[in-house]
Amino acid sequence: MLPLERLRRIVGAEHVLLAPEEMFAYECDALTWLRRRPAAVVLPGGTAETAEVVAALSEAALPFVARGAGTGLSGGALCPEGGVVIETARMKRLLSLDPWNRFALVECGTPNAEVSRAAEPHGLFFAPDPSSQNVCTIGGNIAENAGGPHTYKYGATARHVLALTAVLPDGRVLRTGSPLADPPGYDLAGLLVGTEGTCAIGTEATLKLTPLPRAVETLLFAFRGVADACSAVQRVISSGLEPCTMEVMDGATIAAVEASVNAAGYPRDAGAVLILEFDGGDAAVAESAERAERLCRELEVLACERARDRAHRLKLWKGRKGAFGAMGRLAPDLLVQDAVVPRSRLPEVVARVLEIGREHGIRMSNVLHAGDGNLHPNISYDRRDADETRRVLAACAGILQACVEAGGTLSGEHGIGLEKRDYMSLVFGEEDLERMRAVRDVMNGRSLLNPDKVLPAREPKTP
Amino acid sequence: MSDLAPRQIRSRADLIQYGRALDCVHCGLCLPACPTYDLLAREGTGPRGRVYLMRGLAEGEILPAATVLRDLDLCLVCRACEPVCPSGVRFGEMMEFCRAHILEPARPPGRGLRLRRFAARNIFNHPALLRALAAFFLLYDRLGLRRLLRTYGVLQYFSADLALRDAFLPRVPRWSERRRLPHRTPARGATRGRVALLEGCVAPFLLGRVNHATARVLSHQGFEVLVPRKHTCCGALSAHFGQLAAARAAALRTIDAFQALGPVDAVISNSAGCGAMMKDYGRLLEEAEGASAAEVRAAHGFAARVRDVTEFLVDQGIRPPPGRVEARVAYAAACHLAHAQRVTEAPLELLRAVPGLELVPLERADRCCGAGGLYNALHPRESLALLEARIQDLKRSGADTLATANPGCLLQWSAGIEREGLAVEVVHPVELFDRAMR
Numbered sequence: 001m002l003p004l005e006r007l008r009r010i011v012g013a014e015h016v017l018l019a020p021e022e023m024f025a026y027e028c029d030a031l032t033w034l035r036r037r038p039a040a041v042v043l044p045g046g047t048a049e050t051a052e053v054v055a056a057l058s059e060a061a062l063p064f065v066a067r068g069a070g071t072g073l074s075g076g077a078l079c080p081e082g083g084v085v086i087e088t089a090r091m092k093r094l095l096s097l098d099p100w101n102r103f104a105l106v107e108c109g110t111p112n113a114e115v116s117r118a119a120e121p122h123g124l125f126f127a128p129d130p131s132s133q134n135v136c137t138i139g140g141n142i143a144e145n146a147g148g149p150h151t152y153k154y155g156a157t158a159r160h161v162l163a164l165t166a167v168l169p170d171g172r173v174l175r176t177g178s179p180l181a182d183p184p185g186y187d188l189a190g191l192l193v194g195t196e197g198t199c200a201i202g203t204e205a206t207l208k209l210t211p212l213p214r215a216v217e218t219l220l221f222a223f224r225g226v227a228d229a230c231s232a233v234q235r236v237i238s239s240g241l242e243p244c245t246m247e248v249m250d251g252a253t254i255a256a257v258e259a260s261v262n263a264a265g266y267p268r269d270a271g272a273v274l275i276l277e278f279d280g281g282d283a284a285v286a287e288s289a290e291r292a293e294r295l296c297r298e299l300e301v302l303a304c305e306r307a308r309d310r311a312h313r314l315k316l317w318k319g320r321k322g323a324f325g326a327m328g329r330l331a332p333d334l335l336v337q338d339a340v341v342p343r344s345r346l347p348e349v350v351a352r353v354l355e356i357g358r359e360h361g362i363r364m365s366n367v368l369h370a371g372d373g374n375l376h377p378n379i380s381y382d383r384r385d386a387d388e389t390r391r392v393l394a395a396c397a398g399i400l401q402a403c404v405e406a407g408g409t410l411s412g413e414h415g416i417g418l419e420k421r422d423y424m425s426l427v428f429g430e431e432d433l434e435r436m437r438a439v440r441d442v443m444n445g446r447s448l449l450n451p452d453k454v455l456p457a458r459e460p461k462t463p
Numbered sequence: 464m465s466d467l468a469p470r471q472i473r474s475r476a477d478l479i480q481y482g483r484a485l486d487c488v489h490c491g492l493c494l495p496a497c498p499t500y501d502l503l504a505r506e507g508t509g510p511r512g513r514v515y516l517m518r519g520l521a522e523g524e525i526l527p528a529a530t531v532l533r534d535l536d537l538c539l540v541c542r543a544c545e546p547v548c549p550s551g552v553r554f555g556e557m558m559e560f561c562r563a564h565i566l567e568p569a570r571p572p573g574r575g576l577r578l579r580r581f582a583a584r585n586i587f588n589h590p591a592l593l594r595a596l597a598a599f600f601l602l603y604d605r606l607g608l609r610r611l612l613r614t615y616g617v618l619q620y621f622s623a624d625l626a627l628r629d630a631f632l633p634r635v636p637r638w639s640e641r642r643r644l645p646h647r648t649p650a651r652g653a654t655r656g657r658v659a660l661l662e663g664c665v666a667p668f669l670l671g672r673v674n675h676a677t678a679r680v681l682s683h684q685g686f687e688v689l690v691p692r693k694h695t696c697c698g699a700l701s702a703h704f705g706q707l708a709a710a711r712a713a714a715l716r717t718i719d720a721f722q723a724l725g726p727v728d729a730v731i732s733n734s735a736g737c738g739a740m741m742k743d744y745g746r747l748l749e750e751a752e753g754a755s756a757a758e759v760r761a762a763h764g765f766a767a768r769v770r771d772v773t774e775f776l777v778d779q780g781i782r783p784p785p786g787r788v789e790a791r792v793a794y795a796a797a798c799h800l801a802h803a804q805r806v807t808e809a810p811l812e813l814l815r816a817v818p819g820l821e822l823v824p825l826e827r828a829d830r831c832c833g834a835g836g837l838y839n840a841l842h843p844r845e846s847l848a849l850l851e852a853r854i855q856d857l858k859r860s861g862a863d864t865l866a867t868a869n870p871g872c873l874l875q876w877s878a879g880i881e882r883e884g885l886a887v888e889v890v891h892p893v894e895l896f897d898r899a900m901r
C-alpha cells in the first residue's frame with residue numbers, strides 16, 4: 001500500500017501526484033511506444049527528502065524509479081508495474097562552483113546546459129553535450145553515461161563526474177568520490193555512472209569543469225551521400241588531424257531540419273553533410289581547419305563552408321541539435337535508434353542500415369556521431385498504426401543485429417533501458433550478465449529500484 | 464487517417480487541432496522555455512505534458528478531470544514553447560481550442576464559472592462597464608481605501624489570495640490620461656503614409672498615455688494616424704479564455720471598424736497581445752464553423768496589414784529624434800511580441816535610436832512576467848512567484864527604467880516594482896522615443 005500520508009508529510013501534499021490523468025502524463029519518456037502508468041509520482045526537494053521518500057517506499061516494498069527530464073530514448077524512466085516515479089525536477093540548485101579547482105556541485109535535477117551557463121563567466125564549461133542538453137538532467141546524464149558530438153574529444157559523462165551523493169534503494173545515503181585527483185578506495189562514483197538508475201538515485205554531483213577552448217573553427221562539408229561523408233571522416237582521422245567533433249547527417253535529416261525553426265542553411269540538395277570542428281589554441285586550430293578543408297576538397301565535396309563567426313557556428317549546431325525534434329514534422333512518433341560500430345566499418349554498415357529500412361518499408365533518416373562510430377537511425381512512424389509499429393521494431397532488430405555482426409554493440413549513449421534489455425545476450429555471455437546482476441544486487445538487492453531494466457531476468461529470454 | 468482518428472473528433476476543427484497534437488514527438492526540448500514548468504515542475508505544467516494531455520483528451524484516454532483543468536489552466540499561453548519547438552508544434556492555437564471546446568464544457572458549474580464567462584464575453588466589449596470599473600478602482604485608490612486595507616491587513620484576514628489579487632490591481636491614472644485619441648492626427652513633416660491605430664479595450668482607461676505617445680511618434684515620423692470612432696476590442700482576452708465565439712464576433716467588429724476608416728498602409732497596435740490576435744484573424748475565422756468565405760477573405764486581408772508599432776517604425780526607417788533621454792533601460796520582451804509575433808529586434812532597435820539612452824541587459828529578458836491575460840487575477844500565487852523572479856532579474860540589471868510593449872506586462876511590472884519599493888519607471892518603448900522628440 002502506498003504510504004500516502006507519510007509521503008505527503010515528507011515532500012508536501014502538492015508534490016505527491018496521484019490522479020489517473022496526472023499519471024497519464026508520466027506514462028512514457030521520449031521513446032513513446034513503450035508506455036506504463038505509475039501509481040504515483042513524488043517530487044522531492046533535495047537529498048534528505050529523497051532519502052526519506054525512498055525509505056518509505058522501501059518499507060512498503062513498493063517498486064520505484066528515478067526520472068529526470070524524461071528525455072531518455074530507451075524507456076529507462078518507465079515506471080515499474082504498480083510503482084512510483086521519483087521525479088527530480090525540483091532538485092535543480094547549483095550548490096557551488098569552484099573556478100580555481102574547476103568543479104561544480106549541483107543537484108541532479110539540474111539541466112545539463114545550466115552547468116555550462118554558470119561556468120562560462122569563469123572561462124569553463126561542462127563538456128558532455130547531448131543534443132538534449134538544454135533539458136536533460138545531470139542525473140539522467142550520469143545514469144545513461146550520456147555523450148554528445150564533443151564526446152569524440154572530451155569523453156562521455158563518466159569522465160566528468162568527480163563525486164556523487166546518491167540514495168540507495170533502502171534510503172541510506174552514499175557519498176562517494178572526491179574533487180581531488182585520484183581519491184583512495186574503490187571508485188564507486190565511477191561504478192554508478194552508466195548503471196541507468198538501477199543501483200541508486202543520484203541527488204548531488206560534483207562535476208569536472210573544462211577550460212573553454214580559446215579558438216573554435218567549424219566546417220560544414222556537403223556530399224552526395226552518407227558513404228562519401230564517412231569516407232571523408234576516415235580520411236580526416238588517418239591524416240592525423242584531431243577534430244573535436246565529426247557529425248554526419250543524411251539527406252532526409254537535412255530536409256527535416258531545413259523545414260524547421262532550426263533551419264541552419266544546410267545545402268538542401270546534398271545527400272549528406274559533415275560538421276567538423278576543431279578547438280584549442282588559435283594557430284593550431286586555424287592550421288587544422290585549413291588542412292581539413294584541403295583534404296576534403298580532394299574528395300568529391302559538393303560544397304564547403306566555414307562558420308564565419310560565433311552566431312553562424314551556433315546556427316550550424318542548432319540545426320544538428322534540433323534534428324530529432326525536427327522529424328516530428330514527418331510523422332507523429334519517432335524512434336531514435338542508437339548503436340556503435342568500429343568507425344572503419346561505418347560506410348558499409350550505414351549502407352546496410354538503409355537497406356534494412358527499405359526492406360521493412362519504413363521512413364528513416366540518419367544522424368551519426370561519426371567520430372565515435374555511433375549511428376542514430378531515426379525512424380518516423382505512427383504508434384497508432386500497429387502494422388507500421390511492428391515493421392519498425394523488426395527493422396530495429398535487424399539494425400542492431402547488423403551492427404553487432406560488424407563488431408559493434410547495442411548502444412553508444414542512450415542506454416539499454418527496457419527497449420534493448422532482451423538484446424543484451426547478443427553481446428554478453430550469461431556469466432558476464434551474472435556478474436553485472438551481482439553488482440546490482442549489492443546496491444539494489446530487493447530490486448525495488450527500476451527493476452526490469454538493462455539486465456534480462458536470470459532465465460535468458462530470446463529477443 | 465480515418466481509421467486512426469479517435470472517437471472524440473466530431474468536426475473539421477477538431478481534426479485540425481488533433482493533428483497539431485500529433486506534431487509533438489515528446490522530445491522535451493520546450494521544457495526549459497516554460498515558466499510554469501520551471502516553477503511547478505509537474506509534467507502537466509510543462510508544454511510537453513500539456514500537449515500530451517490534450518492529445519489524451521482528444522483520444523478519450525483521459526477525462527477533463529480537476530487536475531487536468533488545473534494544469535491546463537495554469538498555462539500562461541505565453542507561447543515561449545513555440546519558437547523553441549523543432550517540430551513546429553502550434554501550442555497557442557491548440558490551447559485556445561482546447562479551452563474552448565474541451566475545458567469550458569467540463570468546468571464545474573457555479574458562481575465562479577458564470578462570472579468568468581461573463582467577464583470573458585462582455586467586459587472588454589463594453590466601454591461603459593470598463594468605465595465603471597475604472598471609476599471604482601480610482602475611488603478605491605483615491606479614498607485611501609487600498610492603503611487602509613493594506614495597512615491593517617484586512618484582505619489578508621479574509622483570504623491570502625484576495626490580498627495577493629489586490630497587489631495586482633492597477634492604479635487608474637488621472638482623468639487627463641484617460642482621454643481617448645482624436646479620430647485623426649495629421650502627419651508632421653514630409654508625409655510618408657497613413658495608418659490606423661488600435662487603442663485597445665482596457666488601455667484607454669489605464670494606459671492612455673501610451674496611446675497618446677504612439678500617436679505622437681507616428682505623426683512625428685510622418686504618418687497620419689486614424690482611430691476608429693467606436694471603442695474596439697480585438698477579442699484576444701476572450702480567445703485566451705476559450706470564448707472563441709465571442710472572439711470571432713469581436714474580430715468581425717474590429718475588421719468592420721477599421722474598414723470604415725478607408726484605405727491605410729498598416730493597422731498599428733502598441734499592444735503585443737492585440738497585435739498577435741489581429742495577425743491571427745485569418746486563421747481564427749477560417750477555423751470557425753459558419754464563417755462566410757467573404758469574412759475569411761476579409762480577415763486574411765486585414766491580418767496581413769497588422770504591424771506592431773515598433774516593427775512598423777523600424778521597417779519604415781526611423782527618422783532620428785532631436786532630443787535625448789538619459790536613462791538606463793532594461794527591455795523585457797512581451798511574450799506575445801517575442802513568441803507569438805516573433806518580433807524580437809525591432810523594439811531594441813527603436814530604443815537604440817534614442818540618443819542618450821543606455822540599454823542594459825536583462826537576464827531571461829523573454830521570460831513571462833506572469834501577466835498572461837488575466838492570469839494574475841486567476842492564479843495570483845503563481846503569477847506573483849513568476850513576477851518576483853523577474854523583479855530579482857530587474858534588480859540585478861541596475862536599470863532605472865523598464866520598457867515593455869504590452870499593456871498587461873506594463874501593469875504587471877508596475878505592480879511588482881511597487882511591491883518591492885524600487886525606483887524604476889515602467890514604460891512602453893514608444894514613450895521613451897516620444898520623449899526624445901521634444
Ligand SMILES: Cc1cc2nc3c(=O)[nH]c(=O)nc-3n(C[C@H](O)[C@H](O)[C@H](O)COP(=O)(O)OP(=O)(O)OC[C@H]3O[C@@H](n4cnc5c(N)ncnc54)[C@H](O)[C@@H]3O)c2cc1C
Binds near residue numbers: 030065075203489
Ligand atoms: C532530442 C533528444 C536528443 C538527445 N540527444 C542525446 C545525445 O546527443 N546523447 C545522449 O547521450 N543522449 C541523448 N538523448 C537521450 C537523453 O537525453 C539522455 O539519455 C539523457 O541523459 C537523459 O536524461 P533525462 O534527465 O531526461 O533522464 P530520464 O529520461 O528522465 O531518465 C533516463 C534514465 O536515467 C535514470 N535517472 C534519471 N535521473 C536519475 C537520478 N537522479 N539518479 C539515478 N537515475 C536517474 C532514469 O531512471 C532512467 O533510467 C537525447 C534525447 C532527446 C529527446
Ligand code: SF4
Binds near residue numbers: 325489547551
Ligand atoms: S519541443 Fe515540440 S515536439 Fe518537443 S516535446 Fe515540446 S512541443 Fe513536443
Ligand code: SF4
Binds near residue numbers: 498499500508537540
Ligand atoms: S504557453 Fe507558456 S506557460 Fe503554456 S506551456 Fe507554453 S511555455 Fe508553458
